[in-house]
Amino acid sequence: VKFLLDRGANISARDSQNNTSLHLSAFSGHEGVAKLLIECGADIEAQDGEGQTPLIVAAGNGHAATVNLLLERGADPAARNTSSNTALHVCVFNGHVIVARQLLEKGADVHAMG
Numbered sequence: 649v650k651f652l653l654d655r656g657a658n659i660s661a662r663d664s665q666n667n668t669s670l671h672l673s674a675f676s677g678h679e680g681v682a683k684l685l686i687e688c689g690a691d692i693e694a695q696d697g698e699g700q701t702p703l704i705v706a707a708g709n710g711h712a713a714t715v716n717l718l719l720e721r722g723a724d725p726a727a728r729n730t731s732s733n734t735a736l737h738v739c740v741f742n743g744h745v746i747v748a749r750q751l752l753e754k755g756a757d758v759h760a761m762g
Contacts, residue, residue: 649669649681649684649685650684653684653688659685659688659689659690660690660691660694665696665697665698666695666696666697667696667697668690668691668694668696668702669681669685669690670682670685670686670690670691670692670694670702671694671696671700671702671705673685673702673714674702674703674705674706674709674711674714674718675705675706675709676709676711677706677709677711677713677714678714679711679713679714679717682702682706682714682717682718683717686717686721692718692721692722692723693723693724693727695729698729698730698731699728699729699730699731700729700738701723701724701727701729701735702718702723703715703718703719703723703724703725703727703735704727704729704733704734704735704738706718706735706747707735707736707738707739707744707747707751708735708738708739708741708742708744709742709744710739710742710743710744710746710747711747712744712746712747712750715735715739715747715750715751716750719750719751719754725751725754725755725756725757726755726756726757726760732761734756734757734760735747735751735756736748736751736752736756736757736758736760737760739751
């Protein structure tokens with residue numbers, strides 16, 4: 649990824665579902681790639697075709713280290729997708745208790761309605 653970025657790859661490029669590279673690294677739990685992308689200026693609050701931010705994607709897939717990175721870098725735990733769900737809603741729905749705890753510790757609203 650660094651090789652491509654060093655040669656001018658568009659960090660904001662999107663695929664057919666409107667995912668950025670940061671969404672894809674969050675989906676796969678590639679914390680190191682996510683860190684590199686953020687350091688190179690990736691939009692941490694970018695929304696995909698379903699309105700999901702990289703934090704919602706990482707939380708929904710149970711990637712605790714990537715969730716922690718995104719939260720440390722300022723990702724908004726209150727951001728909502730097009731279904732009005734937050735990262736907390738999505739991770740709880742998918743049974744990711746550790747990630748839910750992380751989000752609550754960083755200020756996610758347990759009373760938010762989806």
